[in-house]
Amino acid sequence: FDLTSSSPLLPRTPAPQVLGWDTGPGNSLLDLAVQHFSGGTKTYDKDGVWAASGTPSHALVEGWLQQEFFHQQPPKSTGRELFGPDYLHQCLAEAEAENLSPADVLATLVELTATSIVHSYRNFLPQMPDQVLLCGGGSRNLYLKERLRSHLAPVEVLTTSEAGLNSDFKEAIAFAVLAYWRSCGIPGNLPEVTGAVTAVILGEIHHYPHSQA
Template sequence: MRKQLVIGIMNGTSLDGIDFVLTEIHKPLSSKQKPKAKFHAEKNFSFPAEMKSQLARAARHELQVKDLARLHHDLGRFYAECYKKLPPAFKKAKLIGLHGQTVYHEAPRATLQIGESSYLSTVSGKTVISDFRSADLSLGGQGAPIATLFHEKILAGNLKTKSRVAIHNLGGISNLSLISKKGVLLSFDTGPANMLLDLYIQSRTHGETAYDHSGERASKGKIQEPLLRQMLNHTYFKQAPPKSCGREEFGESFLNQFKPNLVNLDLEDALCTLTELTATTIAEAYKRYAKPLPEAIIFCGGGAHNLFLLKRIQAQLPNIKIQTTLDLGWPVSSIEGAAFALLAAYRFWEIPSNYPKTTGAKAPALLGKITKSIR
Protein backbone atom coordinates (compact mmCIF):
# COMPACT_ATOMS: atom_id res chain seq x y z
CA MET A 1 0.00 0.00 0.00
CA ARG A 2 1.49 3.34 -1.06
CA LYS A 3 -0.88 5.76 0.58
CA GLN A 4 -2.41 5.35 3.97
CA LEU A 5 -4.69 7.21 6.35
CA VAL A 6 -3.28 6.94 9.84
CA ILE A 7 -4.52 8.29 13.18
CA GLY A 8 -1.82 9.52 15.55
CA ILE A 9 -2.69 9.98 19.22
CA MET A 10 -0.66 12.07 21.63
CA ASN A 11 -1.03 13.25 25.19
CA GLY A 12 2.00 15.11 26.47
CA THR A 13 3.42 16.30 29.76
CA SER A 14 0.98 19.26 30.01
CA LEU A 15 -1.94 16.89 30.72
CA ASP A 16 -4.15 19.30 28.77
CA GLY A 17 -5.86 16.39 26.99
CA ILE A 18 -5.50 13.94 24.10
CA ASP A 19 -4.93 14.99 20.49
CA PHE A 20 -6.24 12.66 17.75
CA VAL A 21 -4.74 13.61 14.38
CA LEU A 22 -5.86 12.14 11.06
CA THR A 23 -2.95 12.13 8.61
CA GLU A 24 -2.48 10.94 5.04
CA ILE A 25 0.92 9.31 4.60
CA HIS A 26 2.65 8.27 1.37
CA LYS A 27 5.34 5.64 1.58
CA PRO A 28 8.78 6.56 0.22
CA LEU A 29 9.40 4.41 -2.87
CA SER A 30 13.15 4.12 -2.25
CA SER A 31 15.50 4.75 0.65
CA LYS A 32 16.54 8.02 -1.05
CA GLN A 33 13.01 9.34 -1.25
CA LYS A 34 11.20 11.11 1.55
CA PRO A 35 7.71 10.13 2.68
CA LYS A 36 4.95 12.66 2.12
CA ALA A 37 2.23 13.55 4.60
CA LYS A 38 -0.84 15.72 4.61
CA PHE A 39 -2.92 16.98 7.51
CA HIS A 40 -6.59 15.92 7.34
CA ALA A 41 -8.25 16.61 10.71
CA GLU A 42 -7.70 16.82 14.45
CA LYS A 43 -9.84 16.37 17.52
CA ASN A 44 -8.92 17.04 21.12
CA PHE A 45 -10.46 15.41 24.20
CA SER A 46 -9.99 16.62 27.77
CA PHE A 47 -9.33 14.10 30.50
CA PRO A 48 -12.10 13.46 33.04
CA ALA A 49 -11.09 15.34 36.22
CA GLU A 50 -10.40 12.23 38.28
CA MET A 51 -8.23 10.69 35.55
CA LYS A 52 -6.29 13.92 35.14
CA SER A 53 -5.51 14.06 38.82
CA GLN A 54 -4.42 10.40 38.83
CA LEU A 55 -2.19 11.02 35.77
CA ALA A 56 -0.61 13.98 37.56
CA ARG A 57 0.00 11.79 40.60
CA ALA A 58 1.47 9.05 38.41
CA ALA A 59 3.78 11.60 36.77
CA ARG A 60 4.92 12.66 40.25
CA HIS A 61 5.56 8.95 40.99
CA GLU A 62 3.05 8.92 43.84
CA LEU A 63 0.90 5.93 42.81
CA GLN A 64 0.99 2.43 44.21
CA VAL A 65 1.31 -0.40 41.69
CA LYS A 66 -2.38 -1.28 42.03
CA ASP A 67 -3.48 2.26 41.19
CA LEU A 68 -1.00 2.57 38.36
CA ALA A 69 -2.24 -0.69 36.83
CA ARG A 70 -5.83 0.54 37.09
CA LEU A 71 -4.93 3.85 35.51
CA HIS A 72 -3.13 2.04 32.65
CA HIS A 73 -6.36 0.21 31.83
CA ASP A 74 -8.70 3.14 32.56
CA LEU A 75 -6.72 5.31 30.16
CA GLY A 76 -6.78 2.50 27.58
CA ARG A 77 -10.58 2.37 27.88
CA PHE A 78 -10.77 6.15 27.64
CA TYR A 79 -8.85 6.15 24.33
CA ALA A 80 -11.45 3.65 23.04
CA GLU A 81 -14.33 5.86 24.29
CA CYS A 82 -12.85 8.90 22.56
CA TYR A 83 -12.38 6.89 19.37
CA LYS A 84 -16.12 6.20 19.27
CA LYS A 85 -16.79 9.96 19.33
CA LEU A 86 -14.46 10.82 16.44
CA PRO A 87 -15.97 12.29 13.24
CA PRO A 88 -16.62 9.68 10.50
CA ALA A 89 -13.54 10.71 8.43
CA PHE A 90 -11.27 9.26 11.12
CA LYS A 91 -12.87 5.83 10.81
CA LYS A 92 -11.39 5.42 7.32
CA ALA A 93 -7.91 5.07 8.79
CA LYS A 94 -6.43 1.56 8.82
CA LEU A 95 -3.72 2.15 11.37
CA ILE A 96 -3.32 3.98 14.68
CA GLY A 97 -0.15 5.24 16.37
CA LEU A 98 -0.65 5.60 20.13
CA HIS A 99 2.04 7.27 22.21
CA GLY A 100 0.43 6.84 25.65
CA GLN A 101 1.09 8.94 28.74
CA THR A 102 4.66 9.06 29.95
CA VAL A 103 4.69 8.46 33.69
CA TYR A 104 8.37 7.68 34.08
CA HIS A 105 11.44 8.42 32.01
CA GLU A 106 14.92 7.55 33.16
CA ALA A 107 16.74 6.77 29.96
CA PRO A 108 18.57 4.63 29.05
CA ARG A 109 17.50 2.60 32.08
CA ALA A 110 13.71 2.79 31.87
CA THR A 111 10.78 4.54 30.29
CA LEU A 112 7.07 3.93 30.81
CA GLN A 113 4.12 5.08 28.73
CA ILE A 114 0.75 3.91 30.02
CA GLY A 115 -2.65 3.51 28.32
CA GLU A 116 -3.36 -0.10 27.33
CA SER A 117 -3.67 -0.36 23.51
CA SER A 118 -5.90 -3.47 23.41
CA TYR A 119 -9.13 -1.55 24.11
CA LEU A 120 -8.60 0.81 21.20
CA SER A 121 -7.72 -2.06 18.90
CA THR A 122 -10.79 -4.06 19.97
CA VAL A 123 -13.21 -1.15 19.60
CA SER A 124 -11.78 0.19 16.33
CA GLY A 125 -10.90 -3.11 14.68
CA LYS A 126 -7.65 -1.46 13.62
CA THR A 127 -4.00 -2.24 14.18
CA VAL A 128 -2.58 -0.08 16.97
CA ILE A 129 1.13 0.61 17.33
CA SER A 130 2.30 1.74 20.77
CA ASP A 131 5.33 1.72 23.10
CA PHE A 132 7.52 3.61 20.63
CA ARG A 133 10.45 4.24 22.93
CA SER A 134 11.57 0.86 24.32
CA ALA A 135 13.32 -0.47 21.19
CA ASP A 136 15.63 2.55 21.20
CA LEU A 137 16.42 1.97 24.89
CA SER A 138 17.26 -1.65 24.13
CA LEU A 139 20.08 -0.29 21.94
CA GLY A 140 21.37 2.01 24.66
CA GLY A 141 19.44 5.07 23.41
CA GLN A 142 17.45 7.71 25.27
CA GLY A 143 14.19 6.74 23.52
CA ALA A 144 13.87 10.47 22.86
CA PRO A 145 13.50 12.59 20.88
CA ILE A 146 11.45 10.52 18.44
CA ALA A 147 9.32 13.12 16.68
CA THR A 148 12.56 13.87 14.80
CA LEU A 149 11.50 11.70 11.86
CA PHE A 150 8.46 13.89 11.22
CA HIS A 151 10.39 17.09 11.82
CA GLU A 152 13.05 16.21 9.29
CA LYS A 153 11.15 14.29 6.61
CA ILE A 154 7.90 16.24 6.57
CA LEU A 155 8.32 19.70 8.09
CA ALA A 156 11.86 20.60 7.04
CA GLY A 157 10.97 19.26 3.57
CA ASN A 158 13.26 20.23 0.72
CA LEU A 159 15.87 22.53 2.16
CA LYS A 160 18.30 24.45 -0.01
CA THR A 161 21.94 23.39 0.25
CA LYS A 162 23.09 25.90 2.81
CA SER A 163 19.95 26.55 4.73
CA ARG A 164 19.32 25.48 8.31
CA VAL A 165 15.98 25.52 10.05
CA ALA A 166 14.81 24.48 13.49
CA ILE A 167 11.56 22.75 14.31
CA HIS A 168 10.71 23.74 17.86
CA ASN A 169 7.99 22.16 19.98
CA LEU A 170 6.55 24.22 22.84
CA GLY A 171 4.68 21.67 24.96
CA GLY A 172 5.08 21.33 28.71
CA ILE A 173 8.76 21.10 27.87
CA SER A 174 10.58 22.89 25.03
CA ASN A 175 12.36 20.78 22.43
CA LEU A 176 14.26 21.71 19.28
CA SER A 177 15.52 19.85 16.20
CA LEU A 178 18.11 21.67 14.09
CA ILE A 179 17.99 20.48 10.50
CA SER A 180 20.12 21.08 7.40
CA LYS A 181 20.18 19.52 3.95
CA LYS A 182 22.37 16.80 5.50
CA GLY A 183 19.66 15.85 7.98
CA VAL A 184 19.19 16.38 11.72
CA LEU A 185 22.22 18.08 13.25
CA LEU A 186 21.03 18.38 16.81
CA SER A 187 17.94 17.69 18.87
CA PHE A 188 17.42 18.31 22.58
CA ASP A 189 15.18 19.75 25.31
CA THR A 190 16.02 23.36 26.15
CA GLY A 191 14.04 23.34 29.45
CA PRO A 192 10.50 24.44 30.33
CA ALA A 193 8.04 25.76 27.73
CA ASN A 194 4.53 25.98 29.27
CA MET A 195 4.75 23.73 32.30
CA LEU A 196 5.79 26.30 34.91
CA LEU A 197 3.39 28.90 33.48
CA ASP A 198 0.50 26.43 33.62
CA LEU A 199 1.28 25.20 37.13
CA TYR A 200 1.64 28.74 38.41
CA ILE A 201 -1.55 30.21 36.94
CA GLN A 202 -3.51 27.10 37.95
CA SER A 203 -2.34 27.35 41.54
CA ARG A 204 -2.92 31.11 41.82
CA THR A 205 -6.44 30.86 40.33
CA HIS A 206 -7.31 27.68 42.29
CA GLY A 207 -7.61 25.73 39.07
CA GLU A 208 -9.98 28.18 37.38
CA THR A 209 -7.56 29.25 34.65
CA ALA A 210 -5.69 26.43 32.88
CA TYR A 211 -3.18 28.61 31.02
CA ASP A 212 -2.30 32.19 30.15
CA HIS A 213 -4.26 32.67 26.94
CA SER A 214 -1.97 34.12 24.23
CA GLY A 215 0.32 35.22 27.08
CA GLU A 216 -2.00 38.18 27.69
CA ARG A 217 -1.52 38.33 31.44
CA ALA A 218 2.24 37.90 31.27
CA SER A 219 2.38 40.72 28.71
CA LYS A 220 0.94 43.09 31.35
CA GLY A 221 3.60 42.24 33.92
CA LYS A 222 7.18 43.27 34.62
CA ILE A 223 10.19 40.97 34.64
CA GLN A 224 11.58 40.46 38.15
CA GLU A 225 15.26 40.43 37.24
CA PRO A 226 16.83 39.03 40.47
CA LEU A 227 14.34 36.14 40.50
CA LEU A 228 14.91 35.46 36.81
CA ARG A 229 18.67 35.34 37.36
CA GLN A 230 18.24 32.84 40.21
CA MET A 231 16.08 30.61 38.07
CA LEU A 232 18.55 30.78 35.19
CA ASN A 233 21.17 29.34 37.56
CA HIS A 234 19.61 25.87 37.33
CA THR A 235 22.31 23.36 36.34
CA TYR A 236 20.22 21.97 33.49
CA PHE A 237 20.71 25.15 31.44
CA LYS A 238 24.48 24.82 31.75
CA GLN A 239 24.64 21.23 30.47
CA ALA A 240 25.58 20.68 26.84
CA PRO A 241 23.29 18.51 24.67
CA PRO A 242 22.37 15.68 24.31
CA LYS A 243 20.05 16.28 27.25
CA SER A 244 16.41 15.80 28.10
CA CYS A 245 14.22 16.97 30.96
CA GLY A 246 10.69 16.73 32.28
CA ARG A 247 8.38 17.39 35.19
CA GLU A 248 11.14 16.10 37.49
CA GLU A 249 13.26 19.20 36.74
CA PHE A 250 10.66 21.80 35.77
CA GLY A 251 7.50 20.84 37.59
CA GLU A 252 6.11 21.42 41.07
CA SER A 253 9.46 21.01 42.83
CA PHE A 254 11.07 23.78 40.74
CA LEU A 255 8.24 26.18 41.58
CA ASN A 256 8.31 25.21 45.26
CA GLN A 257 11.96 26.15 45.39
CA PHE A 258 11.06 29.73 44.43
CA LYS A 259 7.74 29.85 46.24
CA PRO A 260 8.77 32.50 48.81
CA ASN A 261 9.66 34.90 45.96
CA LEU A 262 6.74 33.99 43.72
CA VAL A 263 3.83 34.17 46.17
CA ASN A 264 4.40 37.84 46.93
CA LEU A 265 4.36 38.90 43.30
CA ASP A 266 1.45 40.16 41.23
CA LEU A 267 0.18 37.31 39.07
CA GLU A 268 1.14 39.32 35.96
CA ASP A 269 4.71 39.93 37.14
CA ALA A 270 5.21 36.27 38.07
CA LEU A 271 3.89 35.09 34.69
CA CYS A 272 6.00 37.67 32.88
CA THR A 273 9.12 36.44 34.70
CA LEU A 274 8.33 32.76 34.00
CA THR A 275 7.67 33.56 30.33
CA GLU A 276 11.01 35.33 30.18
CA LEU A 277 12.66 32.24 31.71
CA THR A 278 11.30 30.12 28.85
CA ALA A 279 12.21 32.72 26.20
CA THR A 280 15.73 33.30 27.54
CA THR A 281 16.61 29.62 27.92
CA ILE A 282 15.38 28.97 24.37
CA ALA A 283 17.35 31.90 22.92
CA GLU A 284 20.47 30.90 24.88
CA ALA A 285 20.17 27.29 23.67
CA TYR A 286 20.33 28.53 20.07
CA LYS A 287 23.16 30.97 20.71
CA ARG A 288 25.29 28.36 22.47
CA TYR A 289 24.62 25.16 20.61
CA ALA A 290 23.08 25.95 17.23
CA LYS A 291 25.77 28.04 15.60
CA PRO A 292 25.61 29.23 12.88
CA LEU A 293 22.08 30.18 13.81
CA PRO A 294 19.23 28.76 11.70
CA GLU A 295 17.49 31.07 9.25
CA ALA A 296 14.09 30.22 10.65
CA ILE A 297 12.53 28.61 13.70
CA ILE A 298 9.24 26.88 13.01
CA PHE A 299 7.29 26.58 16.26
CA CYS A 300 4.63 24.01 17.11
CA GLY A 301 2.83 22.76 20.24
CA GLY A 302 0.34 24.68 22.37
CA GLY A 303 2.95 27.27 23.34
CA ALA A 304 3.01 28.44 19.72
CA HIS A 305 -0.36 30.09 20.54
CA ASN A 306 1.38 32.17 23.20
CA LEU A 307 2.01 35.32 21.18
CA PHE A 308 3.79 37.09 24.02
CA LEU A 309 6.24 34.18 24.39
CA LEU A 310 6.97 34.23 20.64
CA LYS A 311 7.49 37.99 20.82
CA ARG A 312 9.99 37.63 23.66
CA ILE A 313 11.90 34.92 21.77
CA GLN A 314 11.98 37.12 18.65
CA ALA A 315 13.33 40.02 20.76
CA GLN A 316 16.27 37.87 21.84
CA LEU A 317 16.89 36.34 18.41
CA PRO A 318 16.20 39.32 16.14
CA ASN A 319 17.79 37.90 12.99
CA ILE A 320 15.89 34.64 12.91
CA LYS A 321 12.57 34.33 11.10
CA ILE A 322 9.91 33.13 13.54
CA GLN A 323 7.16 30.99 12.02
CA THR A 324 4.70 28.33 13.11
CA THR A 325 3.84 25.02 11.46
CA LEU A 326 0.49 26.50 10.47
CA ASP A 327 2.46 28.37 7.78
CA LEU A 328 3.24 24.88 6.37
CA GLY A 329 -0.36 23.66 6.58
CA TRP A 330 -0.11 21.88 9.95
CA PRO A 331 -2.02 23.28 12.96
CA VAL A 332 0.45 23.73 15.83
CA SER A 333 -1.44 21.22 17.99
CA SER A 334 -1.33 18.51 15.29
CA ILE A 335 2.42 17.94 15.05
CA GLU A 336 3.06 15.49 17.88
CA GLY A 337 0.02 13.38 16.96
CA ALA A 338 1.01 13.41 13.29
CA ALA A 339 4.55 12.40 14.26
CA PHE A 340 3.18 9.25 15.90
CA ALA A 341 1.03 8.55 12.84
CA LEU A 342 4.21 8.63 10.74
CA LEU A 343 6.10 6.45 13.22
CA ALA A 344 3.23 3.93 13.16
CA ALA A 345 3.37 3.83 9.35
CA TYR A 346 7.14 3.22 9.48
CA ARG A 347 6.65 0.34 11.93
CA PHE A 348 3.92 -1.08 9.69
CA TRP A 349 6.28 -0.87 6.68
CA GLU A 350 9.11 -2.28 8.83
CA ILE A 351 11.38 0.70 8.26
CA PRO A 352 13.59 1.82 11.18
CA SER A 353 12.60 5.25 12.46
CA ASN A 354 14.94 6.27 15.30
CA TYR A 355 17.88 8.61 14.79
CA PRO A 356 20.80 6.91 16.56
CA LYS A 357 22.89 10.08 16.38
CA THR A 358 20.33 12.06 18.38
CA THR A 359 18.97 9.34 20.69
CA GLY A 360 22.39 7.80 21.37
CA ALA A 361 21.25 4.30 20.29
CA LYS A 362 23.87 1.93 18.91
CA ALA A 363 21.84 1.12 15.80
CA PRO A 364 18.65 1.87 13.86
CA ALA A 365 15.52 0.26 15.30
CA LEU A 366 11.93 -0.53 14.40
CA LEU A 367 10.02 1.61 16.89
CA GLY A 368 6.70 0.44 18.32
CA LYS A 369 4.83 -2.71 19.30
CA ILE A 370 1.86 -4.03 17.36
CA THR A 371 -1.60 -4.81 18.77
CA LYS A 372 -3.87 -6.45 16.19
CA SER A 373 -7.58 -6.92 16.35
CA ILE A 374 -9.40 -10.01 15.14
CA ARG A 375 -12.13 -7.92 13.50
Protein backbone atom coordinates in the same frame (compact mmCIF):
# COMPACT_ATOMS: atom_id res chain seq x y z
CA PHE B 1 10.28 23.89 18.28
CA ASP B 2 7.64 22.25 20.43
CA LEU B 3 7.09 24.45 23.48
CA THR B 4 5.99 21.44 25.51
CA SER B 5 8.85 19.11 24.57
CA SER B 6 11.98 18.83 22.46
CA SER B 7 11.91 18.94 18.68
CA PRO B 8 14.57 18.16 16.07
CA LEU B 9 16.37 21.12 14.54
CA LEU B 10 16.90 20.86 10.79
CA PRO B 11 19.71 22.98 9.30
CA ARG B 12 19.41 23.87 5.60
CA THR B 13 22.15 21.65 4.23
CA PRO B 14 22.13 19.03 1.45
CA ALA B 15 22.38 16.21 4.02
CA PRO B 16 21.00 17.75 7.22
CA GLN B 17 22.26 16.73 10.61
CA VAL B 18 19.30 16.41 12.93
CA LEU B 19 19.76 17.75 16.44
CA GLY B 20 17.24 17.72 19.24
CA TRP B 21 16.92 18.10 22.99
CA ASP B 22 14.73 19.64 25.66
CA THR B 23 15.78 23.22 26.30
CA GLY B 24 14.01 23.63 29.64
CA PRO B 25 10.57 24.25 31.11
CA GLY B 26 8.72 25.14 27.91
CA ASN B 27 5.23 26.18 28.95
CA SER B 28 4.99 23.90 31.99
CA LEU B 29 6.00 26.33 34.78
CA LEU B 30 3.84 29.07 33.31
CA ASP B 31 0.76 26.82 33.23
CA LEU B 32 1.38 25.63 36.79
CA ALA B 33 1.76 29.23 37.96
CA VAL B 34 -1.50 30.26 36.28
CA GLN B 35 -3.29 27.41 38.07
CA HIS B 36 -1.69 28.50 41.36
CA PHE B 37 -2.58 32.18 41.06
CA SER B 38 -6.09 31.56 39.75
CA GLY B 39 -6.92 29.03 42.47
CA GLY B 40 -7.35 26.36 39.83
CA THR B 41 -9.95 28.26 37.80
CA LYS B 42 -7.53 28.67 34.87
CA THR B 43 -5.10 26.19 33.37
CA TYR B 44 -3.21 28.55 31.05
CA ASP B 45 -2.70 32.23 30.27
CA LYS B 46 -4.78 32.80 27.13
CA ASP B 47 -2.75 34.71 24.53
CA GLY B 48 -0.25 35.53 27.28
CA VAL B 49 -2.35 38.55 28.29
CA TRP B 50 -1.81 38.13 32.04
CA ALA B 51 1.96 37.77 31.72
CA ALA B 52 2.14 40.69 29.28
CA SER B 53 0.65 42.95 31.96
CA GLY B 54 3.59 42.27 34.29
CA THR B 55 7.26 43.25 34.41
CA PRO B 56 9.84 40.44 34.41
CA SER B 57 12.64 40.28 36.95
CA HIS B 58 15.77 39.80 34.86
CA ALA B 59 17.81 39.22 38.02
CA LEU B 60 15.66 36.20 38.88
CA VAL B 61 15.87 34.89 35.33
CA GLU B 62 19.66 35.10 35.41
CA GLY B 63 19.69 33.21 38.68
CA TRP B 64 17.29 30.51 37.46
CA LEU B 65 19.39 30.02 34.32
CA GLN B 66 22.26 28.81 36.50
CA GLN B 67 20.30 25.55 36.98
CA GLU B 68 22.55 22.65 35.97
CA PHE B 69 20.22 21.31 33.28
CA PHE B 70 20.56 24.44 31.12
CA HIS B 71 24.34 23.91 30.87
CA GLN B 72 24.28 20.15 30.33
CA GLN B 73 25.42 19.12 26.86
CA PRO B 74 22.80 17.47 24.57
CA PRO B 75 21.34 14.95 24.07
CA LYS B 76 19.21 15.57 27.14
CA SER B 77 15.59 15.44 28.15
CA THR B 78 13.50 16.76 31.00
CA GLY B 79 9.92 17.38 32.05
CA ARG B 80 7.83 18.01 35.12
CA GLU B 81 10.06 15.70 37.13
CA LEU B 82 12.42 18.70 37.18
CA PHE B 83 10.39 21.71 36.06
CA GLY B 84 7.30 20.83 38.05
CA PRO B 85 5.45 21.92 41.21
CA ASP B 86 8.50 21.71 43.48
CA TYR B 87 10.58 23.84 41.13
CA LEU B 88 7.72 26.33 40.81
CA HIS B 89 7.39 26.64 44.59
CA GLN B 90 11.07 27.51 44.77
CA CYS B 91 10.58 30.16 42.07
CA LEU B 92 7.52 31.55 43.88
CA ALA B 93 9.46 31.83 47.15
CA GLU B 94 12.22 33.80 45.43
CA ALA B 95 9.67 35.97 43.62
CA GLU B 96 7.86 36.69 46.90
CA ALA B 97 11.15 37.88 48.40
CA GLU B 98 11.36 40.34 45.49
CA ASN B 99 7.74 41.49 46.12
CA LEU B 100 6.65 40.47 42.63
CA SER B 101 2.97 40.53 41.74
CA PRO B 102 1.36 37.47 40.10
CA ALA B 103 1.59 39.21 36.71
CA ASP B 104 5.28 39.94 37.32
CA VAL B 105 5.91 36.29 38.21
CA LEU B 106 4.20 35.13 35.01
CA ALA B 107 6.20 37.63 32.95
CA THR B 108 9.39 36.37 34.60
CA LEU B 109 8.52 32.73 33.84
CA VAL B 110 7.84 33.64 30.21
CA GLU B 111 11.25 35.30 30.10
CA LEU B 112 12.85 32.18 31.57
CA THR B 113 11.29 30.02 28.85
CA ALA B 114 12.32 32.39 26.06
CA THR B 115 15.87 32.92 27.29
CA SER B 116 16.42 29.21 27.99
CA ILE B 117 15.52 28.44 24.37
CA VAL B 118 17.84 31.15 23.04
CA HIS B 119 20.60 30.02 25.43
CA SER B 120 20.35 26.50 23.99
CA TYR B 121 20.53 27.75 20.41
CA ARG B 122 23.58 29.90 21.07
CA ASN B 123 25.47 27.32 23.07
CA PHE B 124 24.62 24.00 21.44
CA LEU B 125 23.89 24.68 17.76
CA PRO B 126 26.70 24.96 15.20
CA GLN B 127 25.00 28.13 13.96
CA MET B 128 21.82 30.07 14.61
CA PRO B 129 18.80 28.80 12.62
CA ASP B 130 17.31 30.67 9.67
CA GLN B 131 13.80 30.05 10.91
CA VAL B 132 12.11 28.80 14.10
CA LEU B 133 8.74 27.04 13.96
CA LEU B 134 6.68 26.84 17.16
CA CYS B 135 4.07 24.24 18.01
CA GLY B 136 2.35 22.96 21.13
CA GLY B 137 0.01 24.90 23.37
CA GLY B 138 2.64 27.54 24.14
CA SER B 139 2.72 28.58 20.48
CA ARG B 140 -0.65 30.27 21.12
CA ASN B 141 0.90 32.43 23.86
CA LEU B 142 1.34 35.68 21.92
CA TYR B 143 3.48 37.27 24.62
CA LEU B 144 5.89 34.31 24.66
CA LYS B 145 6.03 34.41 20.87
CA GLU B 146 6.80 38.14 21.03
CA ARG B 147 9.62 37.61 23.55
CA LEU B 148 11.14 34.85 21.40
CA ARG B 149 11.03 37.11 18.37
CA SER B 150 12.70 39.89 20.33
CA HIS B 151 15.52 37.63 21.58
CA LEU B 152 16.04 35.84 18.25
CA ALA B 153 15.82 38.79 15.83
CA PRO B 154 16.51 38.75 12.92
CA VAL B 155 15.65 35.01 12.91
CA GLU B 156 12.10 34.46 11.65
CA VAL B 157 9.77 32.98 14.29
CA LEU B 158 6.50 31.40 13.09
CA THR B 159 4.06 28.77 14.31
CA THR B 160 3.79 25.54 12.34
CA SER B 161 0.21 26.55 11.57
CA GLU B 162 1.50 29.72 9.89
CA ALA B 163 3.93 27.53 7.93
CA GLY B 164 1.12 25.25 6.71
CA LEU B 165 1.03 22.45 9.31
CA ASN B 166 -1.79 22.77 11.84
CA SER B 167 -0.15 22.31 15.23
CA ASP B 168 -3.26 20.49 16.50
CA PHE B 169 -2.46 17.64 14.08
CA LYS B 170 1.30 17.55 14.65
CA GLU B 171 1.41 14.56 17.00
CA ALA B 172 -1.17 12.59 15.02
CA ILE B 173 0.90 13.07 11.86
CA ALA B 174 4.12 12.15 13.68
CA PHE B 175 2.68 8.87 14.95
CA ALA B 176 1.25 8.07 11.53
CA VAL B 177 4.73 8.54 10.05
CA LEU B 178 6.27 6.33 12.77
CA ALA B 179 3.67 3.63 12.09
CA TYR B 180 4.45 3.78 8.36
CA TRP B 181 8.18 3.52 9.01
CA ARG B 182 7.55 0.52 11.28
CA SER B 183 5.61 -1.22 8.53
CA CYS B 184 8.48 -0.53 6.11
CA GLY B 185 11.18 -1.64 8.54
CA ILE B 186 12.70 1.82 8.76
CA PRO B 187 14.32 2.87 12.08
CA GLY B 188 12.25 5.50 13.85
CA ASN B 189 14.61 6.85 16.48
CA LEU B 190 17.41 9.38 16.24
CA PRO B 191 20.40 8.39 18.40
CA GLU B 192 21.89 11.89 18.13
CA VAL B 193 18.68 13.20 19.74
CA THR B 194 17.83 10.49 22.27
CA GLY B 195 21.32 9.31 23.19
CA ALA B 196 20.49 5.74 22.09
CA VAL B 197 23.42 3.51 21.08
CA THR B 198 22.04 2.81 17.61
CA ALA B 199 19.05 3.40 15.34
CA VAL B 200 16.30 0.81 15.85
CA ILE B 201 12.88 -0.07 14.44
CA LEU B 202 10.24 1.12 16.87
CA GLY B 203 7.01 -0.55 17.92
CA GLU B 204 5.42 -3.93 17.29
CA ILE B 205 2.80 -5.04 14.79
CA HIS B 206 0.10 -7.39 16.08
CA HIS B 207 -2.37 -9.09 13.72
CA TYR B 208 -5.66 -10.13 15.27
CA PRO B 209 -7.85 -12.77 13.60
CA HIS B 210 -11.26 -11.68 12.34
CA SER B 211 -14.03 -12.71 14.72
CA GLN B 212 -16.23 -15.53 13.50
CA ALA B 213 -19.94 -14.75 13.18
